[in-house]
Amino acid sequence: MSEETNTTQDPFYFILTGIPGFEASHVWISIPFCCLYVTSILGNTTVLAVLRKEPSLHQPMYLFLSMLALTDLGLTLTTLPTVMQLLWFNTGQISFEACFAQLFFIHTFSFMESSVLLAMSFDRYVAICRPLHYASILTNEVIGKIGLAIVCRCVLAVLPSLFLLKRLPFCRSHLLSHSYCLHQDMIRLVCEDTQVNSWYGLALVLLIIVMDPLLIVLSYAMILRSVLGVASMAERRRALNNCLSHILAVLVLYVPMVGVSMTHRFAKHVSPLVHVIMASVYLLAPPVMNPIIYSVKTKQIRQGITSLLSRRNMHLR
Template sequence: MSSSNTTGSSPLTFILTGIPSLPMSSYWVAWPLCCLYVLMLLGNCTLLWMIRTDHSLHTPMYYFLSMLAAADLGLSLSTLPTMLAIFWFESTSLRFEACIVQMYFIHSFSAIESGVLVAMAFDRFVAICYPLRYTSVLTSSLITKAGGAIVLRGVCVVLPVAILIKKMPFCRSRILSHSFCLHQDMLRVVCGDVRVNSLYGLMAVILTKGLDILAILLSYTMIIRAILSIVSQEARAKAFSTCISHLCAVLIFYIPLISLSIIHRFGKHLPPLTHTLLADAYLLVPPVLNPLVYSWKTKRIRRRILVLLCPRGTRQRV
């Protein structure tokens, strides 16, 4: 078999998959999918607009929240073209170059979001364990540098993944398992030795998601110790309540991610629908739920939304 990434004179293309056992033109799937994307766009854009325009929200916690919203937007918009193409227009083919670009952006924004969650955990750690030093530690300069480092890490760590897979020959069936391109899925259809790609992909996951999970666990270990040392039950509950939104965001992001990684390695016997639903949950659920969670659990944001929706008489009731 030829090891070229072209078939004759035609460019290499991949075939994406919708939801197994469902016809491509399933409008009852396409409509909810569009609603999810609209909800995601509205939620995250509203958060970004509120944080930008409301000077009372110009604090470290909300700057990190705006980074999370931006990462969520990037993650969702990376999957939007192929998801809608499949379910609205029954278009399943995707050029090799476009697939690599989509894969790169999905994994980069995923790594960026993971880094932002670590920064938010550090923010909560300083706020609870060192409240008097909060403003002196989390300065605007530190937040800017942290944001730059998070983006740079996401961009640089994933770049070799795209470069390595671009050099690989694809000469088997080029049918992918999802409605978008993921690194693990593309490796399945490589006709060649993928050990280097797999090893670097594993290293990239460990250097991003693995270290981030450890950092978040360490932060919350110290946060819990600090909360338990508070004598007042009311003050203890208030301190813990400031972490609820971030804990929800962490669980929403990491549970589908860890489940998908486990299934990719050990769940090959499971039906394709399980793989598809977990991959969709990993990429679609956090960007939709994060704005809802923060709007519901964060008093300042909830008050701001209520003022926008019901400007008269809201201030007295909130």
């Protein structure tokens, strides 16, 4: 039996690729990638440090923001090893088990990002539409339960897709088209019918990628109705300005996510370079941009960063 048609369910390895057509320039391409990873790690750890150090920021909105920063940090650290290893050392081999583990964490953290943004939209709705009950509705206990529900929701959503994929035989041709393991990429290497996997994947798209933004839009529709109905022009501007950071974070996540999903489903014949670039934007844009968005648009976080830096400078003297 030829190598191309032989199949196996025994553990083996996959081969990750870098930027198609630019293999000779991987070292140079690693520079912007390295800068993006460093920016993401420094930005999210700084936000977490500020939120932890400043007692005035121990409020529901900032507790949700800490969840978002932790999710972004997890997503960054999940893809960093294979991307930089490939770009620096041209080493694309990854074991069967490691590839499935990376697939699990990438998709889990991606779904957690969506779920946290949905929870933050609920926080904004309560803060603007029911301000007198804000503290009694979003207690620390309730926020803890929301965080636990987010983790359980995303883990339980991703696990079945792993089991459905792992039970299938893979062809000996095991070349992946990205620098990390994605479900959409790995399923192309399966040698048997993947209809069940496709139906489950569609269910996940409807459950998370479609339902979460629809609920976020619904929450903002109710916020707008409340603000336009009772507030003065100055109060409207203040309320909408409080939501601006969250709206930008939502756009940074969902625009690339929808683009990647549509490309994989309806534009399979476009250049592989397009798939690689869109997947990189989808995975790197939120972790890099969210700390910048919230640091620029949120006065309390700017002040917290300034305070943290000044304290550190005093210790160094």
